[in-house]
Amino acid sequence: MDTADLGLPVDVPSTALFTDRYELTMLQAALRAGTADRRSVFEVFTRRLPEGRRYGVVAGTGRVLDAVENFRFDRDVLDFLAQQRIVDEQTVDWLADYRFHGDIWGYPEGEVYFPGSPIMRVEGTFAEAVLLETVILSILNHDSAVAAAASRMSTAAGDRPLIEMGARRTHELAAVAAARAAYVGGFTTTSDLAAGFRYNIPTVGTSAHAFTLLHDSERDAFIAQVQAHGSDTTLLVDTYDVVEAVRTAVEVAGKDLGAVRIDSGDLLLLAHRVRQQLDELGAKNTRIVVTSDLDEYAIASLAAAPVDAYGVGTQLVTGSGHPTCSMVYKLVARAGSDDPGAPLLPVAKKSMGAKSSVGGRKWAARRVDEHGVAEAEVVGTGEVPGELADHQLLVELVRGGEIVAREPLDAARDRHKAARAGLPLSATQLSRGEPVLPTEYLRARGGS
Amino acid sequence: MDTADLGLPVDVPSTALFTDRYELTMLQAALRAGTADRRSVFEVFTRRLPEGRRYGVVAGTGRVLDAVENFRFDRDVLDFLAQQRIVDEQTVDWLADYRFHGDIWGYPEGEVYFPGSPIMRVEGTFAEAVLLETVILSILNHDSAVAAAASRMSTAAGDRPLIEMGARRTHELAAVAAARAAYVGGFTTTSDLAAGFRYNIPTVGTSAHAFTLLHDSERDAFIAQVQAHGSDTTLLVDTYDVVEAVRTAVEVAGKDLGAVRIDSGDLLLLAHRVRQQLDELGAKNTRIVVTSDLDEYAIASLAAAPVDAYGVGTQLVTGSGHPTCSMVYKLVARAGSDDPGAPLLPVAKKSMGAKSSVGGRKWAARRVDEHGVAEAEVVGTGEVPGELADHQLLVELVRGGEIVAREPLDAARDRHKAARAGLPLSATQLSRGEPVLPTEYLRARGGS
Numbered sequence: 078m079d080t081a082d083l084g085l086p087v088d089v090p091s092t093a094l095f096t097d098r099y100e101l102t103m104l105q106a107a108l109r110a111g112t113a114d115r116r117s118v119f120e121v122f123t124r125r126l127p128e129g130r131r132y133g134v135v136a137g138t139g140r141v142l143d144a145v146e147n148f149r150f151d152r153d154v155l156d157f158l159a160q161q162r163i164v165d166e167q168t169v170d171w172l173a174d175y176r177f178h179g180d181i182w183g184y185p186e187g188e189v190y191f192p193g194s195p196i197m198r199v200e201g202t203f204a205e206a207v208l209l210e211t212v213i214l215s216i217l218n219h220d221s222a223v224a225a226a227a228s229r230m231s232t233a234a235g236d237r238p239l240i241e242m243g244a245r246r247t248h249e250l251a252a253v254a255a256a257r258a259a260y261v262g263g264f265t266t267t268s269d270l271a272a273g274f275r276y277n278i279p280t281v282g283t284s285a286h287a288f289t290l291l292h293d294s295e296r297d298a299f300i301a302q303v304q305a306h307g308s309d310t311t312l313l314v315d316t317y318d319v320v321e322a323v324r325t326a327v328e329v330a331g332k333d334l335g336a337v338r339i340d341s342g343d344l345l346l347l348a349h350r351v352r353q354q355l356d357e358l359g360a361k362n363t364r365i366v367v368t369s370d371l372d373e374y375a376i377a378s379l380a381a382a383p384v385d386a387y388g389v390g391t392q393l394v395t396g397s398g399h400p401t402c403s404m405v406y407k408l409v410a411r412a413g414s415d416d417p418g419a420p421l422l423p424v425a426k427k428s429m430g431a432k433s434s435v436g437g438r439k440w441a442a443r444r445v446d447e448h449g450v451a452e453a454e455v456v457g458t459g460e461v462p463g464e465l466a467d468h469q470l471l472v473e474l475v476r477g478g479e480i481v482a483r484e485p486l487d488a489a490r491d492r493h494k495a496a497r498a499g500l501p502l503s504a505t506q507l508s509r510g511e512p513v514l515p516t517e518y519l520r521a522r523g524g525s
Numbered sequence: 526m527d528t529a530d531l532g533l534p535v536d537v538p539s540t541a542l543f544t545d546r547y548e549l550t551m552l553q554a555a556l557r558a559g560t561a562d563r564r565s566v567f568e569v570f571t572r573r574l575p576e577g578r579r580y581g582v583v584a585g586t587g588r589v590l591d592a593v594e595n596f597r598f599d600r601d602v603l604d605f606l607a608q609q610r611i612v613d614e615q616t617v618d619w620l621a622d623y624r625f626h627g628d629i630w631g632y633p634e635g636e637v638y639f640p641g642s643p644i645m646r647v648e649g650t651f652a653e654a655v656l657l658e659t660v661i662l663s664i665l666n667h668d669s670a671v672a673a674a675a676s677r678m679s680t681a682a683g684d685r686p687l688i689e690m691g692a693r694r695t696h697e698l699a700a701v702a703a704a705r706a707a708y709v710g711g712f713t714t715t716s717d718l719a720a721g722f723r724y725n726i727p728t729v730g731t732s733a734h735a736f737t738l739l740h741d742s743e744r745d746a747f748i749a750q751v752q753a754h755g756s757d758t759t760l761l762v763d764t765y766d767v768v769e770a771v772r773t774a775v776e777v778a779g780k781d782l783g784a785v786r787i788d789s790g791d792l793l794l795l796a797h798r799v800r801q802q803l804d805e806l807g808a809k810n811t812r813i814v815v816t817s818d819l820d821e822y823a824i825a826s827l828a829a830a831p832v833d834a835y836g837v838g839t840q841l842v843t844g845s846g847h848p849t850c851s852m853v854y855k856l857v858a859r860a861g862s863d864d865p866g867a868p869l870l871p872v873a874k875k876s877m878g879a880k881s882s883v884g885g886r887k888w889a890a891r892r893v894d895e896h897g898v899a900e901a902e903v904v905g906t907g908e909v910p911g912e913l914a915d916h917q918l919l920v921e922l923v924r925g926g927e928i929v930a931r932e933p934l935d936a937a938r939d940r941h942k943a944a945r946a947g948l949p950l951s952a953t954q955l956s957r958g959e960p961v962l963p964t965e966y967l968r969a970r971g972g973s
Contacts, residue, residue: 094719095697097690098730101718102754106732110749112739119735144697157722163730165753203739210733211717214693215700242545245662246849248699249543249592252663255696269659270549271542274605282546282611284554285658287567287856290872291560291651301558305613306550316874391849400848401694401839408735424738426764 091151092144093175095212098163104204105168111415113204118410118421118438121183121197121217123190127225127399129509132500134228134493135196136258137220138186142480144212145177177205181475184441185482187224187261187493188470189500191454193516195439196404198471203411210406218404219251220258222396226373227262228497229397230389232505233376238265238386240281241272242368243394255394261489268388276486283311283338283366295322299329309335311366314351315342323351327358336364336385344369345382352383372397373507410438423458435518442468443499443514451499454514459521539599540592541623543660546611552652553616559863561652566858566869566886569631569645569665571638575673575847577957580948582676582941583644584706585668586634590928592660593625625653629923632889633930635672635709635941636918637948639902641964643887644852646919651859658854666852667699668706670844674821675710676945677845678837680953681824686713686834688729689720690816691842703842709937716836724934731759731786731814743770747777757783759814762799763790771799775806784812784833792817793830800831820845821955858886871906883966890916891947891962899947902962907969 107113126133150158150172159169179201190196197213199206231239241259244252249271256264256272266281267273273280284302292298299312308330314322314337327334337355339347344367355363367379368388376387392398407426412419423436437458442465444453455465474482497504504513555561574581598606598620607617627649638644645661647654679687689707692700697719704712704720714729715721721728732750740746743765750758756778762770762785774782785803787795792815803811815827816836824835840846855874860867871884885906890913892901903913922930945952952961 092697094722095692095700096718097692097716098718098721098728099716099732100730102730102750102758103732103736106736106750106753107739109753110740110745112749115739117735117739154722158718161721161728163718163721163728203735207733207735211693212697215695215697218694219696219699244543244545245659245854246666247663248667248696248702249540249660249663250698251667251696252543268545268547270544270546270606270611273546273609273611274542274602280546280609280611282548282550284547284551285655286874287565287651287655287658288551288554290856290874291555291563291565291859292558293862297558301560302550302554305554305557310550391851395848400843403839406693408738411739414741426734426738 091149091154092147092212093150094154095144095215096208097211100208100210101158101164101168103207104171105164107203108168108171114202115412115415116419116421117201117203117206117408117412119199119206119210119406120195120409120439121213121404121406122193122195123403123405125192125403126512127402130225130399131504131506131510131513132497133190133402134221134224134262135184135186135188135190135217136224136261136489137216137254138183138474139484139486139489140216140220140254140257141197141213142474142483144216145181145209145475146480148175148177148209148212150175171204175205175208176478177201177209177475178478179205179475180473180477182471183474184470185472185492186489187491187496189496191512191514191516193435193456193518194454195441195456195471198438214404214406218402220254221402221404222400223255223258223394224262224493225399226393226397227259227264228493229373229507230376230393231263233373233380233507234387235380237384239263240266240268240366240386240388241393242268242388243390244269246391247394252394257486259393260486261493263490263494278486284313286313286316289313289316296325296329299326303330308333311336311338313338313340315339319347319351320354323354324358327355327360327363332359334360334363336366338366338368340368342369345379348379348382348384377507407434409434409436437521441470443470444468445499449499450501451514454516455519456516457519457521462519539597539602540595540660541598542602543592543663544656545659548656548658549606549612549616551655552619553612555651556616556619562650563860563863564867564869565649565651565654565856565860567647567654567658567854568643568857568887569661569852569854570641570643571851571853573640573851574960575850578673578847579952579954579958579961580945581638581850582669582672582710583632583634583636583638583665584672584709584937585664585702586631586922587932587934587937588664588668588702588705589645589661590922590931592664593629593657593923594928596623596625596657596660598623619652623653623656624926625649625657625923626926627653627923628921628925630919631922632918633920633940634937635939635944637944639960639962639964641883641904641966642902643889643904643919646886662852662854664702666850668702669850669852670848671703671706671842672710672941673847674841674845675707675712676941677821677955678824678841679711681821681828681955682835683828685832687711688714688716688814688834688836689841690716690836691838692717694839695842700842705934707841708934709941711938711942726934732761734761734764737761737764744773744777747774751778756781759784759786761786761788763787767795767799768802771802772806775803775808775811780807782808782811784814786814786816788816790817793827796827796830796832825955855882857882857884885969889918891918892916893947897947898949899962902964903967904964905967905969910967
């Protein structure tokens with residue numbers, strides 16, 4: 078599937094400029110020094126989870142595959158690079174033929190992760206792999222932040238459906254990716270039409286206060302909506318007086334009214350009152366949708382209230398306080414010399430201060446206890462111990478430049494649900510705490 | 526200028542699906558009820574600034590104009606809406622001809638704003654104006670959040686240049702808009718090549734730790750970079766030992782070395798040490814660039830340190846704790862009846878709870894004291910008082926569907942600098958406080 082064929086408005090013909098200039102600076106210098114072809118292994122990982130979070134959620138993997146596939150420098154872009162003297166002529170020529178021919182392994186989308194988890198591993202020549210740094214990080218850092226918030230919200234919501242409606246609170250294309258990540262994290266539907274178009278996520282829509290205000294009375298507005306969309310529609314009942322609106326809504330739509338939406342006020346109190354009123358009016362199957370500045374805590378606080386669905390906006394698309402992950406893309410191993418067959422050598426930054434890394438090409442496995450519950454994230458270099466062989470986390474995503482791991486979005490969504498269910502129970506506590514699994518490093522006895 | 530002609534990768538052929546489904550739900554119902562053509566006035570405003578912030582910064586206006594111009598429903602999109610039964614056939618037909626023919630006024634880009642400021646006013650039929658809600662809010666909420674953070678950082682940085690380098694921490698296209706908003710807010714350059722390509726923002730790039738690790742020694746890496754880019758390049762000196770690296774850097778590049786970059790550790794301490802070392806080595810003009818998890822407070826804390834430029838990533842693109850603004854798009858006035866010539870009637874949500882609005886089509890002006898310093902944001906309906914006539918804030922952006930206010934990005938950047946300079950001095954305090962101007966409402970004596 079070539080995303081460039083899929084049309085607008087989410088797809089872009091090329092992803093090659095989603096790149097920090099320093100990647101091209103390094104490329105040019107490496108080409109000139111003769112080190113550009115050294116086989117290199119880059120890994121994506123985080124040094125920590127956002128404060129208090131118990132686990133992270135990998136999201137965006139599918140979008141990374143699209144981005145790698147579309148990472149080509151066309152004539153416009155090459156002209157720009159040349160005219161701006163961003164790189165020299167030799168480098169422009171090299172970029173004109175660019176196509177990633179290396180291998181990518183990674184945690185599959187929807188999987189959970191912990192500090193140090195090798196979430197993605199990109200292997201190829203230095204030149205071809207270094208260029209992908211920014212676009213891979215942009216996608217994974219953004220999408221995983223939203224998915225992590227979505228996962229917590231879906232835990233809080235239990236079996237009640239969650240509607241993603243945050244498009245207006247984030248960049249218009251980030252919104253589309255956010256709807257996708259929210260779906261992976263457990264949301265049910267989105268209000269964002271572009272996300273429906275591009276990713277086939279079910280869309281929903283009700284109406285805004287503007288619609289009520291447009292009409293000469295709330296009753297007129299409800300009549301207009303029911304005539305156009307049938308009694309199964311969702312009527313917004315908090316433009317003026319909620320009690321009055323609910324009465325009017327059932328008068329207009331009948332007892333089969335689909336749902337009412339409450340978008341302001343004390344939701345706990347209002348949900349109880351409106352439920353009682355609906356029941357008294359005989360509209361026992363009319364659902365109650367609430368949508369006012371919700372986050373996972375507000376959702377949890379409504380668990381005992383007669384609420385049928387939650388709509389979440391701002392707090393979802395901004396990662397509920399953590400709008401980005403701190404994933405980095407680091408060179409962990411490279412050929413020991415310019416010889417084409419030179420073995421890999423582990424490398425790592427070793428400065429003072431906090432930003433050091435663990436060198437070496439890594440595998441990861443999730444060790445489980447006798448009940449099948451995860452007890453540690455084990456990360457190592459070299460051989461995988463036999464008892465962990467069946468619990469490895471990295472899967473092959475790209476082989477020799479070819480995408481080998483396309484999957485429907487529902488697969489990632491199902492995987493996330495299963496992965497979360499495999500964690501200790503405390504993973505789903507909303508309160509702040511430590512990562513629910515410790516990360517253990519197993520060093521190789523020799524080699525990398 | 527049609528953005529669709531400008532090429533990739535930021536432009537999209539249509540913005541019509543950056544829309545919440547409920548806008549189409551309302552459209553269909555209004556078309557059926559005969560109320561779709563009622564003249565309507567929507568306004569964008571916020572009820573509050575992010576906690577502790579002194580002022581907001583309008584950014585994204587230019588992008589809104591692009592989005593409005595490209596808001597068309599092409600065949601693919603119409604088929605999607607029909608197949609998914611998102612709207613009925615009559616509505617699909619109406620959308621096929623959609624083009625905004627109304628008027629838009631707003632605060633010009635770069636201007637500051639306060640709670641209640643009518644940042645943008647969209648006027649047209651209900652049908653044509655209601656559809657623009659989501660895309661306008663997405664753009665303004667995202668871009669203004671980044672610009673507000675950028676503005677605070679540029680105050681803290683004083684005359685020292687600021688480099689935007691947050692692409693890896695946000696969605697890949699949000700990154701391009703963020704670089705643009707940062708430039709409006711006072712940043713000097715960006716690392717994001719797509720932002721350079723699309724918006725002509727100057728790009729810069731140095732190198733990463735990976736480049737040093739790729740080579741057999743730090744010296745080899747520095748030689749490679751200097752040979753490729755000349756001695757005016759910026760060498761990254763914190764991969765191993767900073768003192769050693771600075772010595773090697775000057776040995777390799779000579780006293781004309783452009784700059785060194787420090788990306789970890791105690792920046793205050795390191796900047797002083799490295800400056801002293803560079804001076805002792807005779808590299809008195811070699812600049813020091815620092816780039817480690819900076820925000821406006823960290824930048825301010827380095828004011829007395831010998832730092833020549835700051836690179837800012839995460840905290841910039843996530844709005845330094847406030848990744849979105851709380852701008853809303855509300856119907857504030859509409860024709861009193863279906864008569865084409867019916868006068869406008871102010872309308873407002875009047876429910877219990879906090880989310881009420883002020884009805885009526887508004888003007889805004891910034892009243893200044895005898896020294897020319899702003900003292901109040903005055904918002905009103907009806908006639909503008911004579912003494913405020915010359916201090917009005919809204920400018921015409923779109924007239925009868927035609928964009929009339931294109932401007933170069935530097936105009937917005939200059940405007941922001943001037944607008945901020947016109948505020949009371951306490952505006953630029955970084956500490957938390959109240960909005961630096963009060964918002965005063967002047968109600969019209971009659972009409973709206």
